[in-house]
Amino acid sequence: MQEAVDLFKVDIDIWEPERMVVNSWDVTMKDKDGDPNTVTNYQVKVWFKKRIEELNPKELAEIFEENIKTYQPPDIKKYTFKKTKENLLLEITNFDLHLGKLGWKSETGENYDMKIARERFNYGINDLMNKAKPFNHNHCVFVTGNDFFQADNPENETSKGTKVDTDVRWQKRYSVGLKVLVDGIDVIRRKSTVDVLFIPGNHDWQNIYSVANYINAWFRNDPNVNICLSAQSRQYYYWNKILLGYSHGHNEKAIDLFAIMAREASRHWHEAIVREWHMGHWHHEITKDYKGVVVRWLKSLTGTDAWHFEKGFIGSVKGSEAFLYSATQGLIANFHSNIML
Numbered sequence: 001m002q003e004a005v006d007l008f009k010v011d012i013d014i015w016e017p018e019r020m021v022v023n024s025w026d027v028t029m030k031d032k033d034g035d036p037n038t039v040t041n042y043q044v045k046v047w048f049k050k051r052i053e054e055l056n057p058k059e060l061a062e063i064f065e066e067n068i069k070t071y072q073p074p075d076i077k078k079y080t081f082k083k084t085k086e087n088l089l090l091e092i093t094n095f096d097l098h099l100g101k102l103g104w105k106s107e108t109g110e111n112y113d114m115k116i117a118r119e120r121f122n123y124g125i126n127d128l129m130n131k132a133k134p135f136n137h138n139h140c141v142f143v144t145g146n147d148f149f150q151a152d153n154p155e156n157e158t159s160k161g162t163k164v165d166t167d168v169r170w171q172k173r174y175s176v177g178l179k180v181l182v183d184g185i186d187v188i189r190r191k192s193t194v195d196v197l198f199i200p201g202n203h204d205w206q207n208i209y210s211v212a213n214y215i216n217a218w219f220r221n222d223p224n225v226n227i228c229l230s231a232q233s234r235q236y237y238y239w240n241k242i243l244l245g246y247s248h249g250h251n252e253k254a255i256d257l258f259a260i261m262a263r264e265a266s267r268h269w270h271e272a273i274v275r276e277w278h279m280g281h282w283h284h285e286i287t288k289d290y291k292g293v294v295v296r297w298l299k300s301l302t303g304t305d306a307w308h309f310e311k312g313f314i315g316s317v318k319g320s321e322a323f324l325y326s327a328t329q330g331l332i333a334n335f336h337s338n339i340m341l
Contacts, residue, residue, distance in 0.1 A: 004046040015048040063175050064214075087327035088137040089239050092188065094124050094320045095143075095280035096300035098203065099177050100150040102167035103303040109314065112303025113167045118180050120301045120339060124320035125184045127337035129191060135324055135333070140194040141237055142185065145208045146248050146280035147201030147302075149177060159205035165305045174207065181215055189224040197228045197235055201248045201280065236265045240327035243272035249279030249297060258293045274330040278323075283308075284316035301339070 001017055004010070024042045031037040097120070103112030151173070152159045156166045166173070188194045198212035209231060216227040228235070234247045245261050252260065257277050262269050269275075276294040283300035299319050308314065319338035326332045 001046065004044065010048060014051060016051050018047045018049040020047070021045040059171065063171055067175065067178060087240065088135055088139075089242070089325040089327075090132050090135075090137040090140045090192065091143065091244070091278075091323040091325065092125060092128050092140060092320070093143045093278060093298055093322065094121055094184070094301060095146040095298050096201070096283055096302050097121055097148050098150040098300075098302040099148060099180065100166045100168055100173040101302060101305055102165040103305045107306055108304045108309040110303050112305070114173065114176060116303065117301070118176065120318075121180055121184060122187075124301060124337045125187050128320060128322040128335050129187060131335040131337070132322055132324060132333075133191075137192060137324065139239075140188050140192045141197065141239070141244075142188055142194050143197045143199060143237075143246055143278065144181065144184075145197070145199035145201060145204070145212075147203040148181075148211070149173060149204035149207045152204050152206050158203045160202065164203070165307070174211075177207075177211060178214055181211065182218055185215070185219065185225060189219075189222065193224050193226075195226045195228055195237070197237065197246060198230075199235060199246045199248055199280075200233055202250045234260070234264065236261075236268070238265070238268040238272070239325070241272050242274040242325050242330060243268050243276070245275075245277040247277065247279050249281040254288060254295055255290065257295055258290045261293060274325070276331075283313065299336075 001020055005012060022044050024040055026038050026040050028036050028038045097117050099117045100114055101112055103110055105111045151157055151164055151166050154170045157163055185194065185196060198208050200208050212229055216229055219225040219227060234245065237244045243265055245265065261275060275292060276296060278296050278298060280298055280300065282297050283302065285299050286297040288295050298321050299317060301318055301320055304314060317338050319336055322335040323331060324333035
């Protein structure tokens, strides 16, 4: 076995022996003098399988322990905010970050890695909050998830097993993701009360639910933060006759969203005057109106990887968006925080 490993220079950190077969057989042939000569042939077969790095409780515990040691909880005092003449809701969306994605400029036209993703996420929240500041909104809904992570397991695969390009180990991707979200929510909570929704994507279905529970525990005693925990792929948010639906957008047909909202959000459907869906997945903006239900596919913060470049999915303006709603007028403003490459 070891001779096969040495001969073919097998990296045993990646591959492990699965089974080996050794057999032999005799072959009789005439030699140069015409006499029969029997020779024994030998065959050795070795099968290797890729090592699977399992998510084990000990490693997860170490990640949480490290976060506890190196990261201090945010100030959880109750902030007071000025009352405004008009009741306003700010919705902040940072969709399709794909934290951990790898893009190499020479191959894809731009560089993208975890450091760049983190900078874009932080910039987007701060930029949108500053643009909305003159309106003195008194409440915020922050919608995240939607492929927040590039991969969902230690094999760097999506939730359904598609291999993707990544730049870090899964432990670091997860740990940094937690800190990115805590920092982002902390920026918002200092300027307004906030409800936080986590929408699962096709890249990070498992991880985003785990992260949502972590964030809920982190802010459990914070009077300014409410984490809306849900295991559903579609979620809804209702505020002063404004009904907002959220889904990643990779499963449902757009034409069906009208009926889906009417059925699943029937409690508020008849009360609502503004009805909208906000979704990601496609990494560019599309807006359609289906019988009074507006469906918006929002822009993405992520960079371009090799697969998207090869398919020609390029050119869309990258960034994040915010929507400002009035209790008396509905949608009154749409803010963009764009990444100009």
